[in-house]
Amino acid sequence: MGSISFRNVDKTFGAGAIKALEGINLEIADKEFVAIVGPSGCGKTTCLRMVAGFEAASSGDVLVNGKAVTAPGPDRAVVFQQFALFPWKTVRENIDLGLRNKNLPAAAREEAIAGALRLMSLESHADAFPHQLSGGMQQRVAIARAYVLDPVVLLMDEPFGALDAQTRVVMQEELVRLARRNPRTVLFITHAVEEAVYLADRVAIMTRRPGRIKEVLDIRTVRQSENWDSHPKIEDVMDLESFVHLRTHIWKSLREEKGFRDV
Amino acid sequence: MTLAGKRKAVIGLTTLGGVIALWFLTTAVTGLVSGARFPSPAEFWTSLSQISGRGYAGATLLSHALHSLKLVAMGFAVAVLTGVPLGLWMGWSRRVEAFVNPVFLIIRPIPPLAWIPLAILWLGLGDAAKIMVIWFSAFVPSVINAFTGVRNIDRPVLEAARMLGTPRWRMVREVIAPAASPMIFTGLRLSLQASWTTLVAAELVGALVGVGFVLNMAQQDIYPGMILVGMLTVGVLGWATTVILAWIERRALAWNVAARD
Numbered sequence: 001m002g003s004i005s006f007r008n009v010d011k012t013f014g015a016g017a018i019k020a021l022e023g024i025n026l027e028i029a030d031k032e033f034v035a036i037v038g039p040s041g042c043g044k045t046t047c048l049r050m051v052a053g054f055e056a057a058s059s060g061d062v063l064v065n066g067k068a069v070t071a072p073g074p075d076r077a078v079v080f081q082q083f084a085l086f087p088w089k090t091v092r093e094n095i096d097l098g099l100r101n102k103n104l105p106a107a108a109r110e111e112a113i114a115g116a117l118r119l120m121s122l123e124s125h126a127d128a129f130p131h132q133l134s135g136g137m138q139q140r141v142a143i144a145r146a147y148v149l150d151p152v153v154l155l156m157d158e159p160f161g162a163l164d165a166q167t168r169v170v171m172q173e174e175l176v177r178l179a180r181r182n183p184r185t186v187l188f189i190t191h192a193v194e195e196a197v198y199l200a201d202r203v204a205i206m207t208r209r210p211g212r213i214k215e216v217l218d219i220r221t222v223r224q225s226e227n228w229d230s231h232p233k234i235e236d237v238m239d240l241e242s243f244v245h246l247r248t249h250i251w252k253s254l255r256e257e258k259g260f261r262d263v
Numbered sequence: 264m265t266l267a268g269k270r271k272a273v274i275g276l277t278t279l280g281g282v283i284a285l286w287f288l289t290t291a292v293t294g295l296v297s298g299a300r301f302p303s304p305a306e307f308w309t310s311l312s313q314i315s316g317r318g319y320a321g322a323t324l325l326s327h328a329l330h331s332l333k334l335v336a337m338g339f340a341v342a343v344l345t346g347v348p349l350g351l352w353m354g355w356s357r358r359v360e361a362f363v364n365p366v367f368l369i370i371r372p373i374p375p376l377a378w379i380p381l382a383i384l385w386l387g388l389g390d391a392a393k394i395m396v397i398w399f400s401a402f403v404p405s406v407i408n409a410f411t412g413v414r415n416i417d418r419p420v421l422e423a424a425r426m427l428g429t430p431r432w433r434m435v436r437e438v439i440a441p442a443a444s445p446m447i448f449t450g451l452r453l454s455l456q457a458s459w460t461t462l463v464a465a466e467l468v469g470a471l472v473g474v475g476f477v478l479n480m481a482q483q484d485i486y487p488g489m490i491l492v493g494m495l496t497v498g499v500l501g502w503a504t505t506v507i508l509a510w511i512e513r514r515a516l517a518w519n520v521a522a523r524d
Contacts, residue, residue, distance in 0.1 A: 054425075072426045074428040077426065083419075084420050086420065086423075088444075100433075102428065131518065
């Protein structure tokens with residue numbers, strides 16, 4: 001089980017000086033993949049950080065499985081835009097830390113690490129240090145480190161934002177395969193509209209600051225009826241009329257936002 | 264060795280040779296600088312042989328050097344073992360910083376050498392006083408750099424560790440300390456430098472053995488050759504310990520040095 005609920009969530013920073021989020025309501029069901037898109041500075045990352053337990057809501061409730069979030073924990077694994085690997089640890093040690101923190105026996109950890117390495121095609125890099133890997137590879141390690149925890153929810157904060165365009169496409173395709181084969185609850189933050197439509201079951205569109213949820217689009221129904229997943233390549237999906245239609249709808253919705261600059 | 268490294272070594276040796284040649288020229292060959300002010304290479308050699316064999320100021324050069332080295336090693340070790348943990352702690356906890364910082368701000372501007380009279384008053388002319396003064400001087404850079412190292416850790420790295428459920432002690436040992444270690448080593452280098460500076464000063468003021476004591480005696484004996492021997496001994500010892508520290512740093516920070524390249 002892994003549901004996420006935002007109930008009337010407000011967030012202000014700096015003793016009320018900056019109102020970041022206003023009246024956020026969003027229910028994410030178990031094993032649902034929800035992407036939040038919005039203009040820069042709209043507070044979408046703050047939403048994720050509240051689920052992760054890095055920030056507290058100023059008012060309202062942020063719930064995971066019906067329980068209020070109080071602190072960060074391995075049940076809510078985070079993948080950061082800047083990877084946030086431990087550069088002094090090898091790939092294997094990076095993945096192992098969370099398992100050691102769970103006090104798992106060595107054999108179980110070995111097995112879990114091997115599985116995570118296989119999942120992200122990292123077998124031949126297990127003993128490399130992060131600086132020896134490309135950006136895409138580093139982000140694979142970060143995803144493996146998150147997946148290996150077997151988290152209730154997976155929180156991805158613009159995970160492909162720091163990658164070059166080609167690597168990004170590969171990672172997006174891989175994440176789709178991963179999510180369809182092994183579905184789990186994902187909250188995915190991005191400012192790339194195509195990415196959101198391609199990956200998510202639903203896309204929540206936010207307004208500029210103070211961020212509110214303007215509209216939630218159901219992508220999954222369209223994906224299933226138009227059979228998107230029969231196309232293994234992202235560019236083929238992006239060419240489909242149903243995809244273009246949804247994308248254009250989101251673009252227009254975002255463009256209405258004043259202060260819209262670099263979505 | 265790389266080509267650039269070889270070039271650098273050749274240039275370095277050439278400079279060194281040039282300085283020695285100049286020394287030879289100005290003292291022994293032309294007599295431009297009189298032996299009463301600065302020793303000729305021959306006089307230096309005589310002094311070096313004397314202190315190495317018969318001894319000077321109560322002991323041989325080796326004993327003096329080893330004694331000084333021992334004091335630096337002890338003072339430096341005590342400073343690092345107390346300073347780095349305190350710096351890490353201050354960096355980690357705003358409350359500890361709030362408590363310690365005011366004291367630190369007052370003590371920090373006092374030059375370490377100003378502690379020497381008090382140290383001698385408390386602990387006499389023996390080793391304990393010198394270790395204390397070295398401790399004070401080497402402590403400050405260790406604390407400040409460890410502190411800065413912690414404060415400069417990328418926030419996502421800390422958040423990742425917290426997200427992974429890392430318990431407190433493991434957090435310090437496996438995340439905070441390694442993340443701050445490049446800065447910690449910067450602090451150690453400065454601490455080591457400070458240790459040598461302070462040691463020589465402390466031995467100049469009050470000691471019965473050690474390189475600083477050799478310098479002090481040679482000055483009283485108006486013995487330029489022996490003064491130069493003392494100075495160069497400090498130089499060589501300081502250089503050697505710095506090389507050892509750099510070697511340890513390279514090994515400990517392999518993940519970081521390679522990242523910089």
